[in-house]
Amino acid sequence: MIFKQTKTKIEVAMMLNISPATLRKWLNIRYYDELAKLDYSKNQQILTPKQLNFLAEKVDLSPLNP
Numbered sequence: 001m002i003f004k005q006t007k008t009k010i011e012v013a014m015m016l017n018i019s020p021a022t023l024r025k026w027l028n029i030r031y032y033d034e035l036a037k038l039d040y041s042k043n044q045q046i047l048t049p050k051q052l053n054f055l056a057e058k059v060d061l062s063p064l065n066p
Helices: 009-016 020-030 032-036 049-058
Strands: none
Touching: 009 020, 020 032, 032 049
């Protein structure tokens, strides 16, 4: 999946079916060094398409089927 639009951290957490706190841990600890190269800041609420595409390489960001 290639992202061309931004998404909030809450939207991404919902896509992954995890809590926003878990997503924050992933972004701010596990993937922080790599995301920082993509201009990620720990306190930003909206992820850019570049950041989302990086994350999509690491985890499955396919929308869940209802």
